[in-house]
Amino acid sequence: MKKSSMEFDLHTHSSQGSACSRMHIWDLIQAACQKGLDGVCITDHDYCWDPGDLAKLHRESGIQVYGGVELSTSVGEILVYGVHQPLLHLRDDLAKLTLLVRELGGLMVAAHPFRTDFALSAFSREERGLEPIEVEEMCRRPVFDFVDTLEVYNGRSSWQEIQAARKAAVVLGRKGTGGSDAHSVLSVGSCVTVFDNPVESEIQLVAQLRKGRFQAKKKEVSQHVLGM
Structure with missing residues (x-):
């Protein structure tokens, strides 16, 4: 019987594609299986996985494995889904990047958009001697x-x-x-996206994201700073 909803970790890093990761891609996928996830997206820094390699990992593991990229841009890091070609040359031209991603049927998500404001600190801006900033002001940022x-x-x-x-x-x-x-197996699945309907292809995943048929969910979230 098909599941009525599916749980995906949409933001993970493998040691093959991200120098900062301590996790081999197969260890990542095994951790996702052990934690009961239905799928993962491998979103390495400025690196695109070959869809054929990901399809092989899907067949061997039994869970959905899709690619993406966490692209470093002039307005912050952006997660791109549904595109499997180099995009780094457009990191400083967001208009062209957006146009290309849309032409290719992809979708863009601002990754941790306020990280520079909080800098992984367990303390508030005020406690760190910084001026408070309103969310409405944050929302006017170019990204x-x-x-x-x-x-x-x-x-x-x-x-x-x-x-x-x-x-x-x-x-x-x-x-x-x-x-x-x-960036390590302990953190896989700590925060996830739960899709309202079954996801059986990358096209379906992007379509459900575009239509808003999902819910974000925290699972193992610390009250302060989460683990690596």
């Missing part, structure tokens, strides 16, 4: 002119950062995604 939505639950974000992202999603009128941002 939101280009992305389809934003990541609201990130497994490496402080609780304050998560709260700000959730408020921003309301202000912007967008549903936010969830992903662990895992």
Whole structure:
């Protein structure tokens, strides 16, 4: 029987594609299986996985395995789904990047959009001697002119950062995604995206994201700073 909903970790990093990760891609997938996830997206930094290699991992593991990329841009890091070609040459031209991603049927998500405001700190801006900043002001940043939505639950974000992202999603009128941002097996699945309907292909995953047929969910989230 097909599941009526499916749980995906949409933000993970493998050691093959991200120098900062301590996790081999197969260990990542095994961790996802052990934690009962239905699928994962491998979103390495500025690196695109070959769809054929991911399809092989899907067949061998039994869970959905899709690719993406966490692209470093002039307005912050952006998760791109549904595109399997180099995009780094467009990192400083967001208009062209957005146009190409849309032409290819892809979708863009602002990754941990307020990380520079909270810098993985367990303390509030005020406690760190910084001026408070209103969420409405944050929402006027250029990145939101280009992305389809934003990541609201990130497994490496402080609780304050998560709260700000959730408020921003309301202000912007967008549903936010969830992903662990895992760099080690312990963090896989700490934050996820639950799709309302079954996902059996990358096209379906992108379509459900575009239509807002999902909910972001936190699972193993610390009240302060989440693990790596």
